[in-house]
Amino acid sequence: MALVPFDQLQGKIWMDGDIVDWSDAHIHVLSHGLHYGSVVFEGERIYNGKIFQSRAHSQRLVGSAQMLGMDMPYSVDELEQIKRETADIQGLDDAYVRVVAWRGSDQMGISAQATKTHMACAIWAWPSYFPLEARLKGIKLQTSRWKRPSPDTIPCHAKAAGLYMICTLSKHEAEAQGFDDALMHDYRGYVAEATGANVFFQDGKTLHTPTPDCFLNGITRQTVMQLAKDHGLEVIERHIKPEEIADFHGCFITGSAAEVTPVALIDEHEFVVSDEIRALLTAYDALVRA
Ligand SMILES: Cc1ncc(COP(=O)(O)O)c(C=O)c1O
Structure with missing residues (x-):
């Protein structure tokens, strides 16, 4: 097209x-x-x-x-x-x-x-979603060499155009390597977010998501945290180190554009699209149309 x-x-x-x-x-x-x-x-x-x-x-x-x-x-x-x-x-x-x-x-x-x-x-x-089966395959993220800047470098909680310069650089580099998007770390080396979406990891019945202290606390992120709790999942906001990624079995990103999109791969780490992630995706799709 x-x-x-x-x-x-x-x-x-x-x-x-x-x-x-x-x-x-x-x-x-x-x-x-x-x-x-x-x-x-x-x-x-x-x-x-x-x-x-x-x-x-x-x-x-x-x-x-x-x-x-x-x-x-x-x-x-x-x-x-x-x-x-x-x-x-x-x-x-x-x-x-x-x-x-x-x-x-x-x-x-x-x-x-x-x-x-x-x-x-x-x-x-903008039709609201890809065919469900395509979304459920999950996207591939590559860790970016660009970092989310510290709060004393730039107003990092603003949705401001200037902050997207490093997102476009990251996304282009990831796409050139065959990935769909980039995962950015923050200035301290913690896992932060994707280039236009927040990130969640799953370990059993618990979701872990980075504390939004140097990037957007997304509106979708906040909605999905509540949905997850309603679905009996525990949600923990904390600093997540990159080396922990290998210990999680599920991952997804959230954003107004991304909605709830499962992640199948970060660099060499593979994730399953679990029943819980499927359920959250479906629940979010239902909520936005309610
Ligand atoms: C960099 C970045 N992080 C997170 C998000 C998710 O925010 P929201 O869920 O409010 O759309 C977005 C999308 O606006 C974004 O551009």
């Missing part, structure tokens, strides 16, 4: 208070966000016409802007309204929602005190 470039999709985009044609949603080349990474964003999904955990995503966007010292001209309630309005116009049942805010071109240089924050909301069709 030929890839349609994202600037050539059809529909309308909400941009700075206006509804514009998809092909007219431009920014100036001298936008601060483009040069200096002053960009925050959200990735959300619409299931059966409803945005899952919409408010939590809006709250995170406002928090991310605050962490970057960016003015956010919209409140959480206004963001909810903007997403609803865009979703109504696009009228899609299963879709992806991207809200992005960036510093404009009012000032060009490191200092950005005079810049205004711009925002856009784009929604495009």
Whole structure:
């Protein structure tokens, strides 16, 4: 299937208070966000016409802007309204929602005190999952040489564009070696997360997941932790050393885009897609459509 470039999709985009044609949603080349990474964003999904955990995503966007010292001209309630309005116009049942805010071109240089924050909301069709059988085979992760940075290096809890530079580098390197995605360690050497998703490991009836002290505490992660507890699993958040990976028999990643995706391999370590992981995947799919 030929890839349609994202600037050539059809529909309308909400941009700075206006509804514009998809092909007219431009920014100036001298936008601060483009040069200096002053960009925050959200990735959300619409299931059966409803945005899952919409408010939590809006709250995170406002928090991310605050962490970057960016003015956010919209409140959480206004963001909810903007997403609803865009979703109504696009009228899609299963879709992806991207809200992005960036510093404009009012000032060009490191200092950005005079810049205004711009925002856009784009929604495009995204069927909600691969055929179940394909997902249940599990994906392959390769450990990245890039590390999640320490909290005193960068605002690591913000969903900010700048933090994805190392994710793209990691993912490209993994893909070049035949893997689907990369597993990143943190600056201390602990297991952290995949390039766009959190990670869980299974040992019997217990799930272990890295403490999110230098990366996103994903909204899906939090949802799945509750689901796991509801399914009688114990969930332990802790620092996980890479050498422990060989002791786990199951692994999966979670994210708004990834949903619950089993992992079959990390480097040379193989995992089974256990009954418990299957059950969590199914329970998550049911919850988002409830
Ligand atoms: C780096 C990173 N970690 C974790 C996540 C999972 O976050 P969420 O479940 O809120 O989508 C994402 C996705 O946004 C991500 O990009």
